[in-house]
Amino acid sequence: MIHSAIAFLSLLLATAPTPAVVGKPAPDFKAVDETGKTWELAQLKGQAVVLEWTNPGCPFVVRHYSADTMEKLAVALGAKDVVWLAVNSTRSNTPDDTRKWKSEQGFAYPTLQDADGAIGHAYGARTTPHMYVIDGEGVLRYAGAIDDDPDGESATPVNYVDNGVKALLAGASPDPSETKPYGCSVKYK
Amino acid sequence: MRTTLAGVLAGTLVWLAAGLAAALPPVPDGAVGSAATDGSQTRVEARLYVENETVEPGEKFRLGVHLLLDPGWHVYWRNSGQSGLPTRLRWNIPGAEVGPIAWPFPEVFREADGFITTYGYADEVLLISEGVFAPGVRGKVDIGVSGEVEVGVDADFLVCEVQCIPGKLSLRRAITVTDEPSLPDPETHALFQQWAARVPRDPGALGVELEAVYSQSAIRPGDTFRAALAVRACNTKPGADPTACAKLAPGTSNATTAFVPDLMDGIEVSATGGRNPEFLAGGLLLTLSGRASADEPKNPEGRLRGVLAIERERAYAPQYVEVDLPLPRAPAGAEVLALESPWLAPAPKLANPALEVPLWRALLLALAGGLILNLMPCVLPVLAIKVFGIAELAHESRATVIRSGVAYLAGVLATMLALAALVAGLRAAGTSVGWGFQFQEPLFVAAVSAVLVVFALNLFGVFEIGFDATRLAGASAQAAGARRSFLEGLLAVVVATPCSAPFLGTAVGFAFASPWPLIVVIFLAIGFGLALPFVLVTLVPAWARFIPRSGAWMLHLRALLAFALLGTVVWLLWIMGRSAGAGAQTALLAYLVVVSAGVWLFGALQRAERPGVARFASLFLPLLALLGLGMLPVAEARPVSEAEGAKAAVLGKTFSSGEVQAALGRGSPVFVYFTADWCLTCKVNEHLVFEDPRVAKKLDELGFETFVGDWTRRDEAIRLELARWGKAGVPLYLVYSPNSPDQPIVLPEVLTVDLFLDALAQSAPTSKEDPT
Numbered sequence: 001m002i003h004s005a006i007a008f009l010s011l012l013l014a015t016a017p018t019p020a021v022v023g024k025p026a027p028d029f030k031a032v033d034e035t036g037k038t039w040e041l042a043q044l045k046g047q048a049v050v051l052e053w054t055n056p057g058c059p060f061v062v063r064h065y066s067a068d069t070m071e072k073l074a075v076a077l078g079a080k081d082v083v084w085l086a087v088n089s090t091r092s093n094t095p096d097d098t099r100k101w102k103s104e105q106g107f108a109y110p111t112l113q114d115a116d117g118a119i120g121h122a123y124g125a126r127t128t129p130h131m132y133v134i135d136g137e138g139v140l141r142y143a144g145a146i147d148d149d150p151d152g153e154s155a156t157p158v159n160y161v162d163n164g165v166k167a168l169l170a171g172a173s174p175d176p177s178e179t180k181p182y183g184c185s186v187k188y189k
Numbered sequence: 190m191r192t193t194l195a196g197v198l199a200g201t202l203v204w205l206a207a208g209l210a211a212a213l214p215p216v217p218d219g220a221v222g223s224a225a226t227d228g229s230q231t232r233v234e235a236r237l238y239v240e241n242e243t244v245e246p247g248e249k250f251r252l253g254v255h256l257l258l259d260p261g262w263h264v265y266w267r268n269s270g271q272s273g274l275p276t277r278l279r280w281n282i283p284g285a286e287v288g289p290i291a292w293p294f295p296e297v298f299r300e301a302d303g304f305i306t307t308y309g310y311a312d313e314v315l316l317i318s319e320g321v322f323a324p325g326v327r328g329k330v331d332i333g334v335s336g337e338v339e340v341g342v343d344a345d346f347l348v349c350e351v352q353c354i355p356g357k358l359s360l361r362r363a364i365t366v367t368d369e370p371s372l373p374d375p376e377t378h379a380l381f382q383q384w385a386a387r388v389p390r391d392p393g394a395l396g397v398e399l400e401a402v403y404s405q406s407a408i409r410p411g412d413t414f415r416a417a418l419a420v421r422a423c424n425t426k427p428g429a430d431p432t433a434c435a436k437l438a439p440g441t442s443n444a445t446t447a448f449v450p451d452l453m454d455g456i457e458v459s460a461t462g463g464r465n466p467e468f469l470a471g472g473l474l475l476t477l478s479g480r481a482s483a484d485e486p487k488n489p490e491g492r493l494r495g496v497l498a499i500e501r502e503r504a505y506a507p508q509y510v511e512v513d514l515p516l517p518r519a520p521a522g523a524e525v526l527a528l529e530s531p532w533l534a535p536a537p538k539l540a541n542p543a544l545e546v547p548l549w550r551a552l553l554l555a556l557a558g559g560l561i562l563n564l565m566p567c568v569l570p571v572l573a574i575k576v577f578g579i580a581e582l583a584h585e586s587r588a589t590v591i592r593s594g595v596a597y598l599a600g601v602l603a604t605m606l607a608l609a610a611l612v613a614g615l616r617a618a619g620t621s622v623g624w625g626f627q628f629q630e631p632l633f634v635a636a637v638s639a640v641l642v643v644f645a646l647n648l649f650g651v652f653e654i655g656f657d658a659t660r661l662a663g664a665s666a667q668a669a670g671a672r673r674s675f676l677e678g679l680l681a682v683v684v685a686t687p688c689s690a691p692f693l694g695t696a697v698g699f700a701f702a703s704p705w706p707l708i709v710v711i712f713l714a715i716g717f718g719l720a721l722p723f724v725l726v727t728l729v730p731a732w733a734r735f736i737p738r739s740g741a742w743m744l745h746l747r748a749l750l751a752f753a754l755l756g757t758v759v760w761l762l763w764i765m766g767r768s769a770g771a772g773a774q775t776a777l778l779a780y781l782v783v784v785s786a787g788v789w790l791f792g793a794l795q796r797a798e799r800p801g802v803a804r805f806a807s808l809f810l811p812l813l814a815l816l817g818l819g820m821l822p823v824a825e826a827r828p829v830s831e832a833e834g835a836k837a838a839v840l841g842k843t844f845s846s847g848e849v850q851a852a853l854g855r856g857s858p859v860f861v862y863f864t865a866d867w868c869l870t871c872k873v874n875e876h877l878v879f880e881d882p883r884v885a886k887k888l889d890e891l892g893f894e895t896f897v898g899d900w901t902r903r904d905e906a907i908r909l910e911l912a913r914w915g916k917a918g919v920p921l922y923l924v925y926s927p928n929s930p931d932q933p934i935v936l937p938e939v940l941t942v943d944l945f946l947d948a949l950a951q952s953a954p955t956s957k958e959d960p961t
Binding site: 121185 | 269271272273274277300301302304305307345347349351352353354355411452455482483484617905906
C-alpha cells in the first residue's frame, strides 16, 4: 500500500518546464508528430537533437525551404546520427497541413504538433525559424538563428546550426552558442 | 430630384477623396510605389521625399522615405526586438554621401500575451537621412547643365500583422545641384519637421542627465540582472538652484514602453516599471531587468544603449533621448559583487524576494506554516481520523501510543521527503513545479480519490489494514497500528498540499527558489510542524482520562468519519470534472466502484481467514488498481470549455501581465488574484471575502480592474508570475496602485474583508492632476 502510494507520487512526472537556457538541461517534452508518433526528449538521450521552429505560412521559412537549407542539413546531420525535429507552434496548424507541406517539400523529418504552444513557450521560441541544438546529455547547447543571413542575400552564409552540431560532435562547444533569431513571430494561440 | 442628390453626393465624395490624397505632399511618379503583396492588395505604400528640391554642394540636405501602412500592420525599428527584421534603406545618389537613418522613437508591440516583444511603427513613419554633395561635385560627377542628379533608394522591410510579408521597392526622383537653392516646399518641410521631432537626441542637448546602476559590479555571460536608469532634468547653470529639477513622467502610455533597448552585444534588457523617488527630486527612475547570453562579449567594454521617452510636467509633448551608458562586463566565472542600491531597492521583488528571507526564518515559517496547516480545511478529514485513532489508543499501553505517534511522524516526514525529492529531481531534469502541483495532474487526483475511498472502506470495517487478520494479537496488532499511523501521515501530507496557510507561502517560495538540500530541509520542517500536535499528544498521557472507554460509540464515529472522507472524494471528483471534463469524471467514478469491489473482495478473504490468499491479494490488488489508474482516459482529456468553466466570485479578466500594465497605464488601480479549483484556501477566501457585497461595491467605486490567473491546470506564465513574487503556489493576491505600478501590496494567504478593503483604499489613485 505504501509502495503504491509512493508510486502515485511518481506518476506526477509531466509538469511545467523552466524556460530554456543555453548550458542548462533542455526542457523535456512529449509530443506527437504529424503521423501520431510520440516523441519524448528524454528518450533521445545519447543523440544530438536539432529543433527547428517552423511555419509554412512564414516567408522566411518558405525562403529556406525553397533553398533546401533545412532539408539538406537534416540529411547531412542525420547521417551522423543527429535527430532533426521540426516543431510547429502555429495556433491554426493541423497534422493534415503538415502532411501536405511535407509532401510538397519532400523532407523526411517529423514535425511536432504544438498548436497549443506548450513546447514553444518552454523553449522561448520567438520566430520561425528559431533553432535549438541539444547534446546527447540533454543539455541545450545552441539557441538562435539558422544562419547569419536574415535577408537571404549572402552568397556564403554562415550556418550556425551546422557549425554548432559539428563542434558538438567534435567534443567542442558551439561558438556562438546564442544568436538573435530572425523571422516571423511564432503565431501562438 | 433623386439624380441631383446623387450627383451632389458623388461630388462630395470626389472632393473628400481629393482632400485625403492632398494630406501628404505630392511626389513625382517614380518616387511612389507599393510593396508587400497580400492577396490582391499591397500593405505598404512608400514615397521618396527630398526636403528641398534644390541643394547647394557642401550643404546638408534631408531625404526621407515615408512608409504608409494598412491599419494593424507594422514595420520594424533598428532593433526589431524578439522577432521581425529592421527596416533598411540603401541610398544611391551619384556624388553624394548619405548618413544613417535617424530613427523616430518606436512603439512597443507585444504579441502572444507579452511572450514576444517587438519594436517598430504602425500606420506610418518617415525615415530621414542626411545627405551632402561634395563641394567639387560638378567636376567629378557627370551633372548636366540643368544640375539634375537622380536620387535613388532601395527600401527593404518586413511588414507584419498576424502574417509577415517581406517588402522591397526602389524609388527615384531628381534633385538639382545649384549654387542658388530656392526655399523648400512648406508642406514637405513640415512633414520632415514633424518626424524629426520624434528622433531621439543627445541628453546634453535636451538638458537631461542619465545614470545607470546595476545589481552586480559586472555582468557575466549567462547572468540575469537588474538595473535602474535615473533620468533628471535640472538647472545646471552656474548659480542656479541645483534642486530646481523638472518633474518627469514616462513619455509613453506607461513606464514599460518608455525605454526601448538597442540590440546590444549579447545583452537583452527590458523596462519593468518606473517611479519618481524622493531622492531624485522629480527625476524619473526606470527599473530594468536584463539577461546576458551564454557567449563571451565581443567587446569587454559593454554599453547600455537605447532610446527613452520622457515628458516634463506641463510640457504636454514628450522628449526623446538617446541612451548610451557604460555597462560593465566580465568573463564567465569571474568574481563579481552583488550591489545593493536604494535605486534598486524596490525591485528585489522582481528578482527573487523569496531568497531574501534568512534560512532560520524560513525554517521557522515552515514549522509554523505546517502547524497551522492542521487547521486548514484540506487536512481536516484526515485529522479527524487521526483524532479517532488516538481515541482508540487511549487506553493502550504508553509504548503503543508513542509508537503510533512516531509512526505518524515518520509517515509525514517520509512523504515530505518523497515530495521534496520529486520537486528537486524534476528541477534537475529541467522542469519547474509549484506547491500543490500534483493536483494539476488529473491522474494524481484520481489516485488520491482512490486512496480516500479505500480509507473510508477501511473505516466502515470492510477490511482491516494488515496482511493477516487472523493474527490480530500481540506484536502483529501493534505493527498494524503503527503501519496505519504511517499511512495516515502520508495521507495527511498528500491532501494538505492543495491548501496554503499563513507563513507557508513564504517558506515554500523560499524552498522552491533554493538549491535542493534546502528544499528537503524546508519540506521536512513543514512536515514536522504538521505532525507536531499529534506527536505531543502521544507524549502527554494525561489526555487519556478524557476519552471514554471504547464501545459502540467508536463504531458510529468510525462510520461518521468515513462519510467525511467520502465528502472529500466529492470535492476531488469536482476538480476532475473541472480540469478534465465530464467524461474523465465518469471514468473516475467507475474506477472508484471497481476499486471498492476489489477492497470488498480483499476484506472477504480476510474474514474467511484465508491468510495465504489474502496476502497474495494484498500484493496483487494494489498492482491491479495501479494498472487501472494508468488506463484512465484522463491524461489526454481536454479541460472544459471556458464557457462552462470558472465562475469566479469576483469576475475578472484573464490574467496577462501586459494587460495589467496597460490598465495601470490608463491610471486604473488593479487587483490581481491567482487561484485554482483544487486550492481550498483560495475557494474559502473567495467565498468569505470576494462574495461580500462591501467588497464588490468598493472595487466598483474605486474603479478597480480585476484580473484572475487560474492555475487549476499547469500554466507556465502563472508559475513564473508567482515566482516573481516569491511564491511557489496559489493563492496570491496583488493590489496595484497606478501611482506605483511596480510595487503592489501583496496580501496574506488568509484574507479578511477589512484587511482587503484597507488594501483597496490604500491603492486607489491619489489626486490625479488633469493633464489638460
